[in-house]
Amino acid sequence: MKRIPLVLTAAVLAFSLSACGGGNQQAQPPANQPATEAPATETPPATTPSGSYDAATAETMYKNTCSSCHGQTLEGAVGPNLQKIGGQLNKEQIMGILEKGKGSMPPGLVTGKDAENIAAWLADKK
Ligand code: HEC
Numbered sequence: 649m650k651r652i653p654l655v656l657t658a659a660v661l662a663f664s665l666s667a668c669g670g671g672n673q674q675a676q677p678p679a680n681q682p683a684t685e686a687p688a689t690e691t692p693p694a695t696t697p698s699g700s701y702d703a704a705t706a707e708t709m710y711k712n713t714c715s716s717c718h719g720q721t722l723e724g725a726v727g728p729n730l731q732k733i734g735g736q737l738n739k740e741q742i743m744g745i746l747e748k749g750k751g752s753m754p755p756g757l758v759t760g761k762d763a764e765n766i767a768a769w770l771a772d773k774k
Pocket of ligand 1: 713716717727730733736737742750752770
């Protein structure tokens with residue numbers, strides 16, 4: 649009769665030890681986690697930065713329409729330097745110049761939304 653409790657104790661001990669040993673199986677990461685499908689952050693959101701203008705479009709338009717007189721990098725040529733034009737004129741004033749022209753600068757080179765976009769872009773050059 650003395651042996652049975654010992655065997656039982658040993659069996660319980662062995663069982664609980666092995667149960668403990670196997671407990672770390674839960675530490676494994678869930679297999680269904682999509683590691684490569686994180687949301688893409690490369691493409692910028694459609695909304696534009698402060699002042700709400702499309703700088704890329706404005707720059708292309710400037711290069712096509714204005715750079716012959718104002719220089720590739722706004723440095724000035726026939727027309728004045730525009731690199732810090734935002735410190736002198738606000739968006740509305742620049743739109744007025746684009747609409748009506750100024751001196752030997754012809755009016756209506758860009759109009760409507762294009763004029764607004766390029767004016768906002770220039771007004772941010774301070
Ligand atoms: C044919 C040459 C020419 C083109 C093209 C031209 N400009 Fe001008 N621009 C001038 C000249 C010259 C002046 C100076 C007018 C004056 O003060 O008498 C001027 C003045 C300006 C001014 C005012 C600068 C200041 O210091 O008062 C702004 C702003 C301006 N241009 C923006 C533009 C933009 C934007 C475009 C393109 C859409 C453009 N210009 C295209 C010749 C040009």
